[in-house]
Amino acid sequence: MKYTPTIGLEIHVQLATKSKMFCRCDNDAENKEPNTVVCPLCMGFPGVLPVTNEIAVEWGVKTALALGCEINKFQRFDRKNYFYPDLPKAYQISQFYFPVGEHGKVKVDYLAPDRKTKKEFEVGITRLHLEEDAGKSIHDKDATLVDYNRCGTPLAEIVTEPDISSPEEARAFLQELQRIVRGLGVSHADMEKGQLRVDANISVRPEGQKEFGTKVEVKNMNSFKFIEQALNHEMERQIKILEDGGKIDQETRGWDEKTSTTISQRGKEGSIDYRYFPEPDLPPIVLDDKQIGEWQKVLSAVLPSDLRNQAEGYGLSYDRVCELQDKNELLGFVETMKSSKDLDASLVANFPGLDVEFYKWASKEKPSNTVLRKVSEAVIKGEDLEKAISEIKVMGEDEAKNIVEEVLQANNEAVEQFKSGESKVLGFLTGQVMAKSKGQADPALVQQILQELLTK
Numbered sequence: 001m002k003y004t005p006t007i008g009l010e011i012h013v014q015l016a017t018k019s020k021m022f023c024r025c026d027n028d029a030e031n032k033e034p035n036t037v038v039c040p041l042c043m044g045f046p047g048v049l050p051v052t053n054e055i056a057v058e059w060g061v062k063t064a065l066a067l068g069c070e071i072n073k074f075q076r077f078d079r080k081n082y083f084y085p086d087l088p089k090a091y092q093i094s095q096f097y098f099p100v101g102e103h104g105k106v107k108v109d110y111l112a113p114d115r116k117t118k119k120e121f122e123v124g125i126t127r128l129h130l131e132e133d134a135g136k137s138i139h140d141k142d143a144t145l146v147d148y149n150r151c152g153t154p155l156a157e158i159v160t161e162p163d164i165s166s167p168e169e170a171r172a173f174l175q176e177l178q179r180i181v182r183g184l185g186v187s188h189a190d191m192e193k194g195q196l197r198v199d200a201n202i203s204v205r206p207e208g209q210k211e212f213g214t215k216v217e218v219k220n221m222n223s224f225k226f227i228e229q230a231l232n233h234e235m236e237r238q239i240k241i242l243e244d245g246g247k248i249d250q251e252t253r254g255w256d257e258k259t260s261t262t263i264s265q266r267g268k269e270g271s272i273d274y275r276y277f278p279e280p281d282l283p284p285i286v287l288d289d290k291q292i293g294e295w296q297k298v299l300s301a302v303l304p305s306d307l308r309n310q311a312e313g314y315g316l317s318y319d320r321v322c323e324l325q326d327k328n329e330l331l332g333f334v335e336t337m338k339s340s341k342d343l344d345a346s347l348v349a350n351f352p353g354l355d356v357e358f359y360k361w362a363s364k365e366k367p368s369n370t371v372l373r374k375v376s377e378a379v380i381k382g383e384d385l386e387k388a389i390s391e392i393k394v395m396g397e398d399e400a401k402n403i404v405e406e407v408l409q410a411n412n413e414a415v416e417q418f419k420s421g422e423s424k425v426l427g428f429l430t431g432q433v434m435a436k437s438k439g440q441a442d443p444a445l446v447q448q449i450l451q452e453l454l455t456k
């Protein structure tokens with residue numbers, strides 16, 4: 001029997017605002033001593049008054065818009081009551097009844113592992129809401145220590161519909177989400193640093209069956225690779241239980257890197273009553289269409305799917321587009337192409353990060369790759385473009401031909417080998433000519449002359 005997996009994700013994205021969600025504390029706790037970027041507010045002292053960080057609200061809305069959500073013009077914070085050692089207030093300020101956005105949809109296209117095929121799918125976004133992060137418990141040999149630095153860091157929590165139908169798709173969606181929040185400049189989204197944290201729900205069901213199987217939640221995955229591995233492992237584990245006639249327990253499991261397996265952490269809990277109620281210390285957030293429209297405007301310039309479409313529109317192949325994206329060169333490529341007409345797209349893609357004058361010159365003059373490489377290297381070193389062009393000499397055809405003839409005379413054996421069908425000696429001969437010309441000949445031209453003379 002064949003089985004289909006069903007995957008839904010819950011993602012916490014740390015927003016990289018300057019200050020925390022409800023106080024003025026520094027929001028960047030990296031490389032800081034524990035419990036040094038805290039104040040009475042984020043430490044949960046009684047009697048303090050929180051103030052909403054406007055930038056966090058703006059970034060929450062922009063992210064929700066980028067995920068195709070409908071934005072709630074009326075948003076409100078609620079208290080989620082629970083006790084945890086690293087949550088000193090014993091409640092978390094979150095948004096339960098009126099989140100930032102709901103009913104979103106993200107179209108994801110990605111390059112399949114064969115590095116050629118373009119694959120596409122859609123993921124529904126249930127909701128995006130803002131909340132504050134908790135502190136960190138550090139479990140030592142004989143004690144548990146608490147670091148409150150992270151308390152009050154703004155988080156955007158994103159919940160997807162169970163629309164994802166393979167571990168590969170889960171990874172592709174999360175990578176796209178990372179590009180989206182990085183493109184917007186709202187989060188560094190570094191998984192290893194906990195700036196993008198993922199919990200995945202996964203169930204399997206026999207192909208053709210309508211009802212979902214029992215879902216298992218998988219936690220503790222801190223890289224895209226581990227997420228894919230953990231979900232693949234969990235899928236196989238569940239299928240094996242069903243094939244053996246067993247039943248799946250609804251539970252939470254953690255990914256264990258060392259053994260590459262998921263391990264049961266806790267069984268099914270009754271649904272916890274967090275006793276949500278409106279946060280009495282914060283006024284609701286009220287937005288109008290004009291404000292939302294302005295935030296919407298910035299999106300098309302930074303959305304990864306739009307950038308990919310535009311780059312394909314300039315004539316690059318999809319796999320080349322994805323290559324540029326992986327090297328963080330896609331935005332620069334699109335901006336350069338937009339900045340001037342008649343630029344050669346493959347030239348701009350092959351020599352990234354240069355001034356538009358370089359591309360204009362190269363698109364017009366069409367110099368050999370050797371010259372392009374030399375001029376671009378000189379310009380990167382800070383040399384003036386005009387000066388670099390005039391200084392880099394390229395050997396003319398006659399001079400190159402003389403050297404080729406000399407090399408052929410000195411390498412009778414290689415010439416005979418070529419004539420008896422060993423075409424690979426051409427590479428050796430080209431190398432000899434290039435060395436003799438001290439790199440000043442154009443290799444494409446040299447090969448062309450070699451071919452001519454050898455087949456004469």
Ligand SMILES: [Zn+2]
Pocket residue numbers: 020023024025037038039040041042043152
């Ligand atoms: Zn604080």
